Amino acid sequence: MNINPVILSIPIYFLLIGVELIIQHFQHRKIYRLNDALTNMSCGITQQITGAFLKVLTVTTYQLVYENFALFNVPVTWYTFILIWLGVDLCYYWAHRMSHEINLFWGGHVVHHQSEDYNFSVALRQGSFQVFWTFFFYLPLAIIGVDTLTFVLVAAINTVYQFWIHTETIGKLGWFEYVFNTPSHHRVHHGRDPKYIDKNHGGTFIIWDRLFGTFQEEEERPTYGITKPVNTWNPIKANLQHYVDMAGQLKKVRSLGDGLRIMFNKPGWLPDYLGGYQGVPDVDKSAYRKFNLHPPSAFSAYLIFQYLFVLGGTSFFMFNQGNFSIMEKSLIAVTIVVSIIILGGIIEMREWAFATERIRQLIQPLLAYFLTYSLIPVYILGVVGIASLIWMYKIRTPTSKPDQTINA
Numbered sequence: 001m002n003i004n005p006v007i008l009s010i011p012i013y014f015l016l017i018g019v020e021l022i023i024q025h026f027q028h029r030k031i032y033r034l035n036d037a038l039t040n041m042s043c044g045i046t047q048q049i050t051g052a053f054l055k056v057l058t059v060t061t062y063q064l065v066y067e068n069f070a071l072f073n074v075p076v077t078w079y080t081f082i083l084i085w086l087g088v089d090l091c092y093y094w095a096h097r098m099s100h101e102i103n104l105f106w107g108g109h110v111v112h113h114q115s116e117d118y119n120f121s122v123a124l125r126q127g128s129f130q131v132f133w134t135f136f137f138y139l140p141l142a143i144i145g146v147d148t149l150t151f152v153l154v155a156a157i158n159t160v161y162q163f164w165i166h167t168e169t170i171g172k173l174g175w176f177e178y179v180f181n182t183p184s185h186h187r188v189h190h191g192r193d194p195k196y197i198d199k200n201h202g203g204t205f206i207i208w209d210r211l212f213g214t215f216q217e218e219e220e221r222p223t224y225g226i227t228k229p230v231n232t233w234n235p236i237k238a239n240l241q242h243y244v245d246m247a248g249q250l251k252k253v254r255s256l257g258d259g260l261r262i263m264f265n266k267p268g269w270l271p272d273y274l275g276g277y278q279g280v281p282d283v284d285k286s287a288y289r290k291f292n293l294h295p296p297s298a299f300s301a302y303l304i305f306q307y308l309f310v311l312g313g314t315s316f317f318m319f320n321q322g323n324f325s326i327m328e329k330s331l332i333a334v335t336i337v338v339s340i341i342i343l344g345g346i347i348e349m350r351e352w353a354f355a356t357e358r359i360r361q362l363i364q365p366l367l368a369y370f371l372t373y374s375l376i377p378v379y380i381l382g383v384v385g386i387a388s389l390i391w392m393y394k395i396r397t398p399t400s401k402p403d404q405t406i407n408a
Contacts, residue, residue, distance in 0.1 A: 005156040010315060013163055017120045023169050031168065035233055035294040035347050037121040038307050042235035042340040043111055044124030045314050049333045051131065052321050058135040062151060065142040072145035081154070084146055085204065088138070088154045093208040095137035096201040104263045105133035107242040114238055116225040116290040118190055123166040128239050161204045162186075172218070181206045184218045191222025194280045223283045231291045233347040235340055249274065295349050298395045302388075303343060309384065310339045335364065357392060361385045 024031040074080055099109035108130035115122045141151055164170075165186040172184045181202045189200040199216035202208045209215035230241050246262065249270065253259045258271045268278040295303070317324075317332050324332065342360055345353025365385040 005153070005160050009160050009163070013120065013124065016164070020120050020167065020169060031117070031119050032121065033117060033290075033292065033294070034300055034303070035292070036115055036117050037119070038303060038347065039233045039235065039238070039344065040115055040121040040125040041307060041311065042233075042344055043128075043238055044126055045311065045340055046235045046239065046337060047111075047126040047128045047130075048314060048318060049336055050128040052318065052329065052333070054131050058131055059148060059152060061135065062139065062142050063148045065139050066145075066148055069143050070145045071143060074145040074147070074150075076147075076150055081150075084141070084150060084154050085158065087141055087144070087146070088151065088158050089203045089205050090208060091138045091141060092155075092158060092203040093201050093212075095134035096203070097198075097212075097214065098137070099130065099133060100198045100201065101266055102133075102264055103246065103267045103269065105130075106267045107246065108133050110226060110242050111238050113190060113192075113226050114230050116229070118166065118168050118187060118222075118224045120163065120166055122190070123163045158203045166190075177206065179205060179207060185209075187222050188216050188218045190224050192225050192227055192280075193220075193223055193283050195219075196222050197280050223285060223288060225290075227280055229291055232344075233293070234344040236337075293348060295347055299346065302391055302395060303346060306339075306343055306388065310336060310343070339364070354392070358389060361388045361392075 020031055023029070074084065076084075096109075099105045108127045111127035111130075112122075112125055115125055138151065138155070142148070162181070165181055165183045167183050168187065170183040173182050176182060177184060181200070181204055185200045185202075185206050188196045191197070196216060199214055200206065200209050201214055206215065228245075230238055232238060232241075249262055250259050252274055253262065253271065254273065261269060261271070266277075268280075270276060270278060313332075314336055317329075317336070321329060339360060342353050342356050346357060362385065
């Protein structure tokens with residue numbers, strides 16, 4: 001059983017998303033768009049699946065540093081727990097800040113900023129490669145003497161705290177905002193307006209931004225997203241697009257030095273012969289429109305059902321991953337990731353997605369049956385698969401076209 005607070009908090013996350021949806025209904029506000037919210041979930045699922053493998057590397061590295069280089073042994077009491085939390089958040093601040101200020105690192109973090117909405121589902125949208133560029137920022141805690149279990153626990157709590165700050169339904173919170181990160185502060189962080197870029201990097205606490213000069217008060221409502229929108233509902237493309245663009249730039253450089261500067265300078269830096277630094281453009285709010293490609297409404301219920309089914313499978317995997325062999329874990333991971341790629345293709349009404357979805361519905365029930373050690377009766381999985389095939393046959397027509405309505 002996985003006792004990671006991030007995993008244990010999943011039901012609370014979706015309860016809060018439900019609360020936001022109720023608020024959306026009664027306030028007649030457009031807080032959520034189905035295509036964007038499902039893609040946020042897809043990116044979160046992908047990050048959790050890859051994290052199940054990468055965490056072995058990061059936690060093992062931390063443990064090795066702790067065992068061989070720890071200067072002290074920090075006891076865990078109520079007051080040292082608070083100090084450790086401050087230490088974890090300070091390390092998070094610098095890891096997060098450098099993820100914005102170093103182009104290579106930004107490729108791992110950019111996924112979290114791609115959504116052009118701002119709601120609780122955005123908190124689930126995380127980059128699968130971010131851990132590569134951030135885990136070593138926490139190693140000073142191992143050298144100080146914070147044991148691995150305590151570090152993992154506090155880091156998870158720090159992550160859980162940050163879920164509730166991804167909302168527009170909570171305003172400013174008075175004195176609380178002088179010390180803690182809040183929805184108002186974090187809305188600024190997700191803004192693509194020039195005045196809001198690279199501000200408010202703290203996790204739990206905002207004191208680091210005030211101390212190190214990266215604090216910005218929320219003034220006018222931010223425009224959310226990134227300066228170069230990714231314009232896709234495919235979670236794999238969302239994770240890779242920045243690196244694809246960077247590779248294209250690196251092919252054009254005339255020296256190794258310029259290549260390294262592209263990788264380790266701020267995002268947007270280019271040598272003069274490639275156009276020079278690409279600054280943050282102003283946002284013309286009167287002309288700005290969100291990317292909003294989505295399928296006809298008849299597909300919405302089907303997509304919601306399939307995403308919930310995949311989410312259930314992911315949760316089962318995360319809670320029970322210790323029971324699987326490495327081959328079983330790999331097969332489950334591939335199955336889940338392929339599923340959300342196909343579903344993302346259906347949102348975009350790609351022809352290949354409909355063909356592969358039918359194949360997925362034939363294979364997935366058998367895989368789920370064997371990989372869950374028959375905990376789920378095969379007839380239930382079979383009914384789900386057959387019902388899904390019939391459902392898709394009923395709603396799929398040759399003339400179906402994606403709805404390209406764009407909402408500001």
